[in-house]
Amino acid sequence: MIYGSRVRQARELRGMPQGELAAALGKSPSWLTKLETSDSSATVNHDALDVLSARLLMPADFFTAPIPEELGDGSMRFRARKRMTKGSLAAVRRRAELAHEIAHVVLQHVDAPSARVPSLRATTNIEEAAQQTRAALSIPPDAVIPRLWNSIERAGIFVYAMEDAADGLLDAFSTWTGPALERPIIAISEHRSWDRVRHTAAHELGHLVLHRSASYDPSGGLDVEQDANRFAGAFLFPRDAALEELPRPLTLARLAPLKLRWGMSLGALVFRALELGVIDSGRAASLHRQIGVRGWRTREPGADAREPEKPRALRKMVELVYGTPPDARGLARHVRRYTADVTRELDRYATPPVGRRPAPRVPDGPAHSGGRVVFLSSRKT
Secondary structure (H helix, E strand, O other): OEEHHHHHHHHHHHOOOHHHHHHHHOOOHHHHHHHHHOOOEEOOOHHHHHHHHHHHOOOHHHHHOOOOOOOOOOOHHHHOOOOOOHHHHHHHHHHHHHHHHHHHHHOOOEEOOOOOOOOOOOOOOHHHHHHHHHHHOOOOOOOOOOOHHHHHHHOOOEEEEEOOOHHHOOOEEEEEEOOOOOEEEEEEEOOOOHHHHHHHHHHHHHHHHHOOOOOOOHHHOOOHHHHHHHHHHHHHOOHHHHHHHOOOOOOHHHHHHHHHHHOOOHHHHHHHHHHOOOOOHHHHHHHHHHHHHOOOOOOOOOOOOOOOOOOOHHHHHHHHHHOOOOOHHHHHHHHOOOHHHHHHHHOOOOOOOOOOOOOOOOOOHHHOOOOOEEOOOOOOO
């Protein structure tokens, strides 16, 4: 017995056209469509299961269990660039679903913190929205945020690190999941500069705060991407601190120390200065041209000053259940995936600091039916 939803999940993950897989199975595309859209399980012979496993690069038993929870498109509706195909967007969402399934397994043994994310209207003043979010995340009003992912994850937001997706055209997306859409998720691609990672994290946080409704319609005149960018600037570099520290006159050279202090790109700092009226649109355009002429749009000075921040919480929860370092073989067995794939996925997350004692493991790991471990949101990792 297999589940068609699993077949579709794996096929979209691999970017394989439906007709190609149907031909490999010796079936018609309409047969495969019926299988993939069925709400119930279906029976296939061993040869067909072997073909699915070989062509979609998943163990055979991956197809024998339903998907615990499929993710919505969330902010992909806003962030996706016009050059992206529906197939590439689906592949990104499916990658995040595999990480979400790991979370689903460990959450049977670990209690994650409840989400502390304000739900505000898109018409809310951006500066006020950023300050309300800082308060909800227990961040002082004008303080530098040294470890952004840590602050976000401690607020009960699940962060999933994915391999570079969609040919680099999609940095990240965010969505809400759970029976009551109570669990916020951010999925982010790796291989980004440290300042871009921070901006992307704050940008997606803005979508979670301002555009929560699953039915939110971006056609109503609001530029949701611009709103999320403005939120990111206000969240990372609060108004009062920015007005005090932004230099006058403002030059790229004089912005460099602020880049390192506040963890923002030069381009984002220029945008923030324009937003607060420190410079006018003409000066902002001039500075952006200077950034472009110098080739800094893709890689600014200071790109090597720090390592990009990595999310930590999912791996830490895995460690609580599967030990430190995690028993990847055991986890792979429970999520029905190859051990090598699970290992590569976990390697995208931050590991415990050197010298720190491993967290206590759930007795007997996933096989244990007794007590649970509370994953404390206030504990630094």
